[in-house]
Amino acid sequence: MDSTLELPSIIKSPYSPSIKELGVLLVFSEKESSQKKKIIQGVFALPKHQDVKVNGPPHKAIVVTINFDGRYVVVKPFEDIIALGGDVEETKTAYVGYFQFDMYDYFEYTTAGIYYVVSSLGIYLSNILQVSID
Numbered sequence: 001m002d003s004t005l006e007l008p009s010i011i012k013s014p015y016s017p018s019i020k021e022l023g024v025l026l027v028f029s030e031k032e033s034s035q036k037k038k039i040i041q042g043v044f045a046l047p048k049h050q051d052v053k054v055n056g057p058p059h060k061a062i063v064v065t066i067n068f069d070g071r072y073v074v075v076k077p078f079e080d081i082i083a084l085g086g087d088v089e090e091t092k093t094a095y096v097g098y099f100q101f102d103m104y105d106y107f108e109y110t111t112a113g114i115y116y117v118v119s120s121l122g123i124y125l126s127n128i129l130q131v132s133i134d
Contacts, residue, residue, distance in 0.1 A: 007039070008077040008101040010059045010087050016098045019043045024062075024119050024126035029100070038103045038131055040064075044121050045094040054122040057083035058097055066107040067116040077101045109133060 017027045022045050029039040046058060054061045059078040066073050078099060089096040103117060112134050119126040 007105065008081065008099065010078055010081055010083060010097065010099050012098040013041065013100060015039075015041050016100075017041055017043050019045045019096065021045065022047055022094060023124040024121050026117060026119055026126045026129040028129060028131050032100075036104070038109075038115075038133070040101055040103055040117055040129065040131075042099045042101075042119060042126070043096065044099075044124065045091075045096045046122065046124070047094055048090070049093075058088060058095065058121060059083045059099060061121055062099065063120045064101070064106070065118050066103055067118075068107065068113060069111065071107075073107050075106045077106065103131065 015029045015032055017025050019025050024042065024044045026040055026042045029041045032039040044058060046054065059081060060083060062076065062078055064075050064077055087097060103115065107115065115131045115133060117129040117131060
């Protein structure tokens with residue numbers, strides 16, 4: 001099933017992961033992915049009362065690295081997206097935001113294998129996501 005979202009996106013989707021701690025979390029969205037799209041879902045939680053070195057809307061500061069077989073790309077998928085105040089949820093202790101992108105928009109599929117995707121936001125580094133491509 002292809003994603004119905006226009007990607008990259010900074011809205012919460014039905015497949016968005018939840019986060020229990022501060023930081024960044026990535027998941028591979030198998031239900032939204034296809035042979036032509038490999039959708040990565042993400043979420044971040046930034047502390048409300050701590051300097052995390054993020055200036056401006058947090059989505060614009062997200063950096064993604066995709067690595068495969070010695071080749072890699074580093075991108076800021078949300079740098080040109082207009083972020084509004086409602087794009088980040090406020091909890092008692094954190095600012096929480098969601099995002100999605102198609103990794104094929106930044107790293108062309110050429111060979112089967114395991115692709116590694118990692119994201120950073122300010123001082124936080126996500127899990128290393130392994131995406132297996134057949």
